[in-house]
Amino acid sequence: MDEPALIREAQHGDLDAFNRLVIQYQDCVFNTALRVLSDEEMAADAAQEAFIKAFRSIGSFRGGSFKAWLLRTVTNTCYDELRRTKRRPTVALEPETGEGEEMDTPRWLADPSLSPEEKFELDELEHAIQHCLDQLPDEFKAVVILVDVEGLDYSEVSKVVRRPLGTVKSRLARARLKVQECLQAFKELLPTIFRLEDEPIL
Amino acid sequence: MNTQLSSRDLGKLSAYLDGELSQAEITRLERRLETEPELRAVLQELHQTRMVLRRLPSRKAPRNFTLSRRMFGQNAPMPGAYYAVRSTLVTVSLVLVLVFVTNVLTYGPMLAVPGSEPMALVADHDAGAIAEQEVSEPAVEVMQTMEYAAPALAEEAPPMDKSVGEQPSEPPAVGEGRATAVAGNEFASAAAATPTPQAASTPVGMASGMPAQPEQVESDELTPWRSATDLQAQEGITSVSGRVDTTQSFIPGPRLWLILEVGLLVFILLLGLAMFIIRQIVIHKWRTKMK
Known part of the structure; x- marks a missing residue:
């Protein structure tokens, strides 16, 4: 069944139809939550909560991009979670081992198909990027994640974050600039990343 | 990095990379890029950052997030009609408040109830x-x-x-x-x-x-x-x-205000009733499915 038909069925209360949409979008939703929250458990909880909220309010979906609509739900859920976390700032930013020590290369970053060197490089890269994303204000972070990580276009992001197109454009530019400044600190750690000068821009 | 670059130029460079500029803007910006090396340098930096961000690996969900009816309990999800009626109810309520406030401002608090x-x-x-x-x-x-x-x-x-x-x-x-x-x-x-x-x-x-x-x-x-x-x-x-x-000559008489207010109030009550009925039907169906 195609997506609009599944959405229509879900709007009539068909949970099975909605679950097929969940399976289709759960990686994207989880990934967005993970990049915004920087914590796997919190991201999983936020993704689950977002899907529950989405099913409850799917009657209010008026067409357009369903992915953008779902991402709006998960982004709002993440904002709520971040607000709660800021009120109770007890969560460490780095994942921890069973003994309570911070993991240099978190287990959840591992990909068995990569060589140890590639894995290390990728882990470091991901760690560095996530660290730089975490330095951004929440709304800037969401914009850069939605455009550069999830590949949404500006108009979709504008609907997700409920801000005008011009605001999205300027926030994205400033967020990229901030990330770029932050990544300068990892230049030696991540030499391959900055060997891009020769690549064509467009 | 040129810190003198205006935020508008920065936004345009960033949008240029994402192909979000119009053809006219692209032409203007490319003409400037030919003559302004600082602008080119910033564009290159933004391009690199964008490339780095796009290398961020996509993670798979650690588990399935599919939903079960038990997650909702008795809270059935409402259909689109319910939200449409709710939105109308909110709008009409706001109109009623506006009409009432206008009435009070026009005729004074003593005449808030028209006809007094x-x-x-x-x-x-x-x-x-x-x-x-x-x-x-x-x-x-x-x-x-x-x-x-x-x-x-x-x-x-x-x-x-x-x-x-x-x-x-x-x-x-x-x-x-x-x-x-x-x-x-x-x-x-x-x-x-x-x-x-x-x-x-x-x-x-x-x-x-x-x-x-x-x-x-x-x-x-x-x-x-x-x-x-x-x-x-x-x-x-x-x-x-x-x-x-x-301006006062165009203000409707108190009886017109009264009719308007009563009409809106009746409409609000009807909408509330419609919401209640839709809700009861949906909950009934939901509970039947759960059994």
Whole structure:
């Protein structure tokens, strides 16, 4: 069944139809939550909560991009979670081992198909990027994640974050600039990343 | 990194990378990029950052997030119609509040419930004055219009209206039951002593307690000079020396406000009932499926 038909069925209360949409979008939703929250458990909880909220309010979906609509739900859920976390700032930013020590290369970053060197490089890269994303204000972070990580276009992001197109454009530019400044600190750690000068821009 | 770069240029460079600029903007920006090395340097930096961000690996969900009915318990998800009715309900409620506030601002707190009379005004008059008020009330607006309009008409009116200037103090012949023929200063003072909100803010012909419409027509036919002023008042003509508050002339009467408010209230109640019915049907179906 195609997506609009599944959405229509879900709007009539068909949970099975909605679950097929969940399976289709759960990686994207989880990934967005993970990049915004920087914590796997919190991201999983936020993704689950977002899907529950989405099913409850799917009657209010008026067409357009369903992915953008779902991402709006998960982004709002993440904002709520971040607000709660800021009120109770007890969560460490780095994942921890069973003994309570911070993991240099978190287990959840591992990909068995990569060589140890590639894995290390990728882990470091991901760690560095996530660290730089975490330095951004929440709304800037969401914009850069939605455009550069999830590949949404500006108009979709504008609907997700409920801000005008011009605001999205300027926030994205400033967020990229901030990330770029932050990544300068990892230049030696991540030499391959900055060997891009020769690549064509467009 | 050039810190002098304006945020607008920065936004354009970033949008240029994402292909979000119009063709005209692209042409302009590319022309600038040819001549401005600093702009090119920033574009290169943004490009690198974008490439780095796009290398961020996509993570798979650690588990399935599929939902079960037990997660919702008895809280069934509502259909689109429910949200449509809810949105309408909110909008209509806001309109009702707006209408009520406008009503209060127009007629004052004493007249928030249209049709009620300010006690202070009534207390100022003895029985005779009240009786006089009953007669003169519908004519107050006519008087005000006459008072303000007459001098201007004397100067500006076309030949037919010249008679206005010639016979300002002559009592007009008015139809029966119509605010009887009190003219000039005497009329003005009588009216000033008995101002009523209806008369002060209602166009001629709309004030409550007004005689029947045919009589109005009759009076208009009898007195050409009155006819001219009445017509001006009815049409809300503003050119009369700026003294006529024509904005008030367009405000509907208290009874209209009352009808509007009651109508909106009934509509809100119907919408609430519709929401309740939809909700009950959906919950019933949901519970049936859970069993």
